[in-house]
Amino acid sequence: MFGYKSLSIKQKQVVWAWGFLALPVVFYSVIRFYPTFGAVLLSFQEWNLLGGKTWNGIENYQKLFADPVFWKVFGNTFLYLILGTPISLLVSFIIAYNLDKVRFMHGTIRALYFLPFMTSTVAMAWLWRWFYQPVPIGLFNNMLAAISIPQFPFLKSTFWALPSIWAPAVWAGLGFQVIIFMAGIRAIPNTYYEAARIDGVGPWTILREITLPLLKPTIVFLVVFSSIGFLRIFDQVFNMTTNDPGGPLNATKPLVLMIYDTAFNAFDMGYAAAQTVVLFTVLLVVSLVQLRIMRDK
Amino acid sequence: MAIEEIKASSGTLEKQAASTGYKDVDPGKVIRWTLLFLGGVVMVMPIVFMISTSLKWPHEIYELSIIPKEPTLDNYIFVLEDGRFYQWFWNSLLIATATTISAVLFDSMVGYALCKFSFRGRMFIFIAILSTLMIPTEMLVIPWYIMARDFGWLNSHWGIMFPGMMTAFGTFLMKQFFETVPDDFLEAARIDGLNELQIWWSVAMPLVTPALSALAIFVFLGNWTAFIWPLIVTNSPSLYTLPVGLTTFSVEQSVQWELIMTGAALATIPTLLVFLIFQRYIIRGVVMAGLKG
Numbered sequence: 001m002f003g004y005k006s007l008s009i010k011q012k013q014v015v016w017a018w019g020f021l022a023l024p025v026v027f028y029s030v031i032r033f034y035p036t037f038g039a040v041l042l043s044f045q046e047w048n049l050l051g052g053k054t055w056n057g058i059e060n061y062q063k064l065f066a067d068p069v070f071w072k073v074f075g076n077t078f079l080y081l082i083l084g085t086p087i088s089l090l091v092s093f094i095i096a097y098n099l100d101k102v103r104f105m106h107g108t109i110r111a112l113y114f115l116p117f118m119t120s121t122v123a124m125a126w127l128w129r130w131f132y133q134p135v136p137i138g139l140f141n142n143m144l145a146a147i148s149i150p151q152f153p154f155l156k157s158t159f160w161a162l163p164s165i166w167a168p169a170v171w172a173g174l175g176f177q178v179i180i181f182m183a184g185i186r187a188i189p190n191t192y193y194e195a196a197r198i199d200g201v202g203p204w205t206i207l208r209e210i211t212l213p214l215l216k217p218t219i220v221f222l223v224v225f226s227s228i229g230f231l232r233i234f235d236q237v238f239n240m241t242t243n244d245p246g247g248p249l250n251a252t253k254p255l256v257l258m259i260y261d262t263a264f265n266a267f268d269m270g271y272a273a274a275q276t277v278v279l280f281t282v283l284l285v286v287s288l289v290q291l292r293i294m295r296d297k
Numbered sequence: 298m299a300i301e302e303i304k305a306s307s308g309t310l311e312k313q314a315a316s317t318g319y320k321d322v323d324p325g326k327v328i329r330w331t332l333l334f335l336g337g338v339v340m341v342m343p344i345v346f347m348i349s350t351s352l353k354w355p356h357e358i359y360e361l362s363i364i365p366k367e368p369t370l371d372n373y374i375f376v377l378e379d380g381r382f383y384q385w386f387w388n389s390l391l392i393a394t395a396t397t398i399s400a401v402l403f404d405s406m407v408g409y410a411l412c413k414f415s416f417r418g419r420m421f422i423f424i425a426i427l428s429t430l431m432i433p434t435e436m437l438v439i440p441w442y443i444m445a446r447d448f449g450w451l452n453s454h455w456g457i458m459f460p461g462m463m464t465a466f467g468t469f470l471m472k473q474f475f476e477t478v479p480d481d482f483l484e485a486a487r488i489d490g491l492n493e494l495q496i497w498w499s500v501a502m503p504l505v506t507p508a509l510s511a512l513a514i515f516v517f518l519g520n521w522t523a524f525i526w527p528l529i530v531t532n533s534p535s536l537y538t539l540p541v542g543l544t545t546f547s548v549e550q551s552v553q554w555e556l557i558m559t560g561a562a563l564a565t566i567p568t569l570l571v572f573l574i575f576q577r578y579i580i581r582g583v584v585m586a587g588l589k590g
Binding site for chain 2: 010012013014016017018019020021023024025027028031032033034035036038039042049095098099101102104105107108109110111112113114115116118119120121122123124126127128130131133136137139142143146168171174175176179180183184218221225228232234235238239242256259260263264269272273276277279280283284287
């Protein structure tokens, strides 16, 4: 019998390995790689989901780059990132750095900061949307009214709507960053601090010369992770502007919402695919640039 | 329970103070603690307001009070009598559970194979899987939608969950953890006559349970709150997941914020309860997944 039994141990391992990998190889080919190439191909075609597909070269991209709405959306997407990543990282680091030194009710305080991370984004979007309503409904404006400060437009203002949507995104993600920062701080060997203490170095120098440099891997991870999150923002915007998606006047529209609209409201599949290729490129470039810059430092 | 916790931690504080020998309280430390605590209270305030509003009568919701004057469960009764919330809750639970089981199983299988078997093409497969981490879901939703339409998967549970059945992140995480399992253990089991599937399942898997639970928490939470794909692939309310259902429900209610807050609370409270019960494990899992992944 030339069966499994006649194989050498090494050959048996190969058989087992492909046995373990058979289904996953199919999955990654069909559900990940094939659609990726599908999206790229589709971006050079025109298709309304019903009729036939027609090749139209780079027309989708030309149309996209000539569209002022796209540039507005592109700017918005980066605004979420530029506001979001530095501020949320700075705040979460300050919290983590101090919380690490606190023993009394440490677990409880940590839980308070982490709790928003465990919520559903959609639920929180509606909660904050309520906060932002004008008097007599919204919580924030009611608070302002209680201390006789004029109304604040929040989601109705083309300038303030984006930060209003951005705020709950930062709020919900803060706890995760605090936890990761604290784990990073904990992982720094105590000997460094002891040596510094023996040398009589002050807390600021310790922070600048020991804690921050040794936290670099954690910081790199959080910068890339949170940047990708902000560039892909969608749930919050979609739910907080259901009456005028991405409004007012596209002031809050991020790239993913534009993709969703183009594909599933206008059914302009090729054009939407071109937008997804742009999103992919943006994510790739931003991550690589960030890794580059931070590796050099 | 909270009081016990305070007592317990103040007990350790006293011990600490006693052991280090200082009796006076450092004002800097008190300020630090107070600011941190107040910051934490501010962080949970939105959630508190959501729950408090869900317990208020419509005429009271515009008041700033946190504790309702006449608390009522009417909003909950109204929202639950609708019936759809049960369905959405069930859909979300089913989908999140099924994808979690599948992802944990397959990701650890792949991670194990890539770590413990030597075969030609191992590196290629690993890099290929890892490279899919760079592809954003949003790029895939259009081809997935077309695929689901062609296979008749639109408006089905399977349609919602098929893209998440395996994760590259989990594969990477599990591979990292299987590196810590000594080959001698596996060799010993091989000599005992176990086949490779048995070795993976009954020798290697029990040694990486912390990583398995970390991965499970991440996958479950990710699928429980997933929004864009379930929104695209379903259009009949009976198949909505909780987030998609909540969106529709909230749009319908438009200005009845006490009902919207009740829906939001219903979507949020289960995960909050799970977190409060398993806090320690969840935080450890998140850290593990975050740092190793």
